[in-house]
Amino acid sequence: MDELIKKINSIYPLKPDSLKLLLDEMHKIELPKNKALVDAGQIGRSAYFIKKGIARAYCDGKDNQITFWFGQEGDFVFSYNSYINRQPGYESIELLENSVLYEIKDEALQRLFIENIDLANWGRKLAELELIKLEERYISRLFKSASECYAELLKSSPNLIQRIQLGYIASYLGVTQVTLSRIRAEIK
Amino acid sequence: MDELIKKINSIYPLKPDSLKLLLDEMHKIELPKNKALVDAGQIGRSAYFIKKGIARAYCDGKDNQITFWFGQEGDFVFSYNSYINRQPGYESIELLENSVLYEIKDEALQRLFIENIDLANWGRKLAELELIKLEERYISRLFKSASECYAELLKSSPNLIQRIQLGYIASYLGVTQVTLSRIRAEIK
DNA sequence: TTCATTTTTTAACATTTGTAAAAAAATGGT
DNA sequence: ACCATTTTTTTACAAATGTTAAAAAATGAA
Numbered sequence: 001m002d003e004l005i006k007k008i009n010s011i012y013p014l015k016p017d018s019l020k021l022l023l024d025e026m027h028k029i030e031l032p033k034n035k036a037l038v039d040a041g042q043i044g045r046s047a048y049f050i051k052k053g054i055a056r057a058y059c060d061g062k063d064n065q066i067t068f069w070f071g072q073e074g075d076f077v078f079s080y081n082s083y084i085n086r087q088p089g090y091e092s093i094e095l096l097e098n099s100v101l102y103e104i105k106d107e108a109l110q111r112l113f114i115e116n117i118d119l120a121n122w123g124r125k126l127a128e129l130e131l132i133k134l135e136e137r138y139i140s141r142l143f144k145s146a147s148e149c150y151a152e153l154l155k156s157s158p159n160l161i162q163r164i165q166l167g168y169i170a171s172y173l174g175v176t177q178v179t180l181s182r183i184r185a186e187i188k
Numbered sequence: 189m190d191e192l193i194k195k196i197n198s199i200y201p202l203k204p205d206s207l208k209l210l211l212d213e214m215h216k217i218e219l220p221k222n223k224a225l226v227d228a229g230q231i232g233r234s235a236y237f238i239k240k241g242i243a244r245a246y247c248d249g250k251d252n253q254i255t256f257w258f259g260q261e262g263d264f265v266f267s268y269n270s271y272i273n274r275q276p277g278y279e280s281i282e283l284l285e286n287s288v289l290y291e292i293k294d295e296a297l298q299r300l301f302i303e304n305i306d307l308a309n310w311g312r313k314l315a316e317l318e319l320i321k322l323e324e325r326y327i328s329r330l331f332k333s334a335s336e337c338y339a340e341l342l343k344s345s346p347n348l349i350q351r352i353q354l355g356y357i358a359s360y361l362g363v364t365q366v367t368l369s370r371i372r373a374e375i376k
Numbered sequence: 377t378t379c380a381t382t383t384t385t386t387a388a389c390a391t392t393t394g395t396a397a398a399a400a401a402a403t404g405g406t
Numbered sequence: 407a408c409c410a411t412t413t414t415t416t417t418a419c420a421a422a423t424g425t426t427a428a429a430a431a432a433t434g435a436a
Contacts, residue, residue, distance in 0.1 A: 059327055066330045068323075080320050090327075113312065117305035124301065124312035131319045132268050135256075138326050139247055139278075142254045142362050146423080166384065174330050179423055181385050334393080354414065367393055369415050 004049055004102055007074055012125035018118035025108040030100050038079040038093040046103050047078035053099025054163055057091050058171075067171040070160055076126065077101075096164060146175040147183045189216075192237055192290055195262055200313035206306035213296040218288050226267040226281040234291050235266035241287025242351055246359075247278050255359040258348055264314065265289075284352060334363040335371045 001023075008014060008022065026049070031037075037048060037055060048055075055077050057069035068091075071077045081089035112119045141149060150173055154161055161169060170180035189211075196202060196210065214237070219225075225236060225243060236243075243265050245257035256279075259265045269277035300307045329337060338361055342349055349357060358368035 059331070061331055066327065068327050068330055080316070080323055113309055114305075117302075117308050120305050120308035120312060121301055124308060124315055127312055127315035127319055128268070131315055131322065134319065134322050134326060135268055138322060139254065139256050141329070142256055142359070143247070143249055165382090171330070176424060177384075178386085178425080182423085185385075353412090364394060365414075366395080366416085370393085373415075 003051065003074065007049065007076075008122070011129060012122040014122055015118055018116055018122070021112055021116060022104075022119060022122075025112065026102040026104045028100065029103050030098070031095055033095055033098050035095045035099075036092060037077060037095065038089075038091065040090055040092045043089075045106050047076060047106065047109060048104075049102040050075050050077060051100040051102060053101070054096040054160075055093055055099070056096055056164070056168055056172075057093045058168075059090050060092070065171065067168045070157075070164065070168075070172065072157075072160065072163075076130075080130070096168075141174065146173055146179060147186070149173050150180065150183050151187070191239065191262065195237065195264075196310070199317060200310040202310055203306055206304055206310070209300055209304060210292075210307060210310075213300065214290040214292045216288065217291050218286070219283055221283055221286050223283045223287075224280060225265060225283065226270065226277075226279065228278055228280045231270050231277075233294050235264060235294065235297060236292075237290040238263050238265060239288040239290060241289070242284040242348075243281055243287070244284055244352070244356055244360075245279050245281045246356075248280070253359065255356045258345075258352065258356075258360065260345075260348065260351075264318075268318075284356075329362060334361055334367060335374070337361050338368065338371050339375070 004026070005019065005023070008019065014022070028051070037046075038057075040060065050071055050073055052073060055071045055075075056067050057071075057079070058065045058067045077093060079089050079091050079093060081091055109123070113123050114120075140152065144152070150169075153169070153173070166180055167177045170177040173180065175183075192214070193207065193211070196207065202210070216239070225234075226245075228248060238259055238261055240261060243259045243263075244255050245259075245267070246253045246255045265281060267277050267279050267281060269279055297311070301311050302308075328340070332340070338357075341357070341361070354368055354372075355365045358365040361368065363371075
């Protein structure tokens with residue numbers, strides 16, 4: 001629970017009372033590898049904090065799946081689309097390892113935002129931080145070749161490359177698995 | 189001012205009192221084409237609402253500029269990076285036409301968020317909506333070829349293509365101007 | 377271990393996109 | 407209208423990535 005509190009306060013420092021309100025709604029759960037946290041077409045009913053494990057978010061195409069996000073220890077997980085729009089979305093999220101999570105129901109979170117200004121600002125800051133993380137990723141992809149993106153990922157998250165199969169990583173980088181294999185062969 | 193109020197309430201409906209607090213901090217200004225709203229390396233001191241005009245956000249590379257965002261009538265403009273981190277950023281924003289904007293100082297906005305829960309939730313919703321817009325754009329680029337992205341832009345924002353020079357649009361789509369010219373030649 | 381299955385790599389060829397340079401078209405000021 | 411400047415298109419060639427299929431390596435269950 002310690003790392004959860006640390007993470008929460010790193011986003012936006014909460015008063016002890018506000019923190020307690022939030023923590024009281026979060027419950028630890030263990031879920032197995034391949035479990036779907038969010039199914040496209042269904043409304044996402046919970047957000048999660050990853051204590052242990054890895055998750056990926058993806059969309060289904062005509063004949064392929066596109067992975068566009070990975071989460072690991074210390075990350076929050078939610079289907080932004082259904083979380084924000086309260087509508088069935090296009091994204092699915094699944095666990096890639098047996099995982100330990102803290103879950104909070106979406107209804108509880110929304111209620112806390114409306115009732116407590118401290119938590120409303122925490123939720124604001126959370127969205128803002130996710131926004132710039134995504135923006136940086138977006139810009140990075142506009143600037144860089146697939147090879148540079150891979151080298152960057154290798155440097156920033158070597159553990160992801162150890163733990164996640166290459167097909168997903170290739171898709172995440174926006175190239176085919178064949179291309180990623182070629183890139184890896186060149187780097188060695 | 190009417191369209192501004194409409195836009196504000198479409199993000200998150202505000203109580204009249206809260207709306208007034210926000211509007212009291214927003215002031216209409218006219219700025220000429222090419223004016224820099226945000227300079228990379230400087231802290232963004234204001235956010236803007238575009239009443240009339242077009243803006244683009246870009247980063248400087250070694251020997252090129254990458255445009256990654258366009259804003260037009262009805263859009264909010266701010267350098268997320270410096271707005272959120274309160275640090276000099278990597279992004280610059282400039283006007284592509286003579287424009288009419290509503291400006292709000294960042295200090296004022298931050299103060300309103302801390303003082304008023306209605307506005308804190310408005311700010312949260314604003315960031316969340318921007319987040320899913322960017323996520324959709326990000327996923328779209330992973331799925332689609334440059335040609336499909338252009339066709340999509342042509343459909344969703346034909347006015348942007350009329351009003352913005354192709355070099356910027358090519359960069360926004362992640363291709364060179366030569367490639368975009370080729371795409372346009374094929375479509376006809 | 378062994379075997380079936382999944383994942384990763386390699387190869388050959390097709391397609392797309394990039395680069396550099398020049399031509400054509402559009403723009404803006406006088 | 408005219409000219410200089412900027413923007414867009416075109417061309418030829420190079421480099422990167424996609425596609426398909428097969429081989430090699432890794433994984434997991436019996």
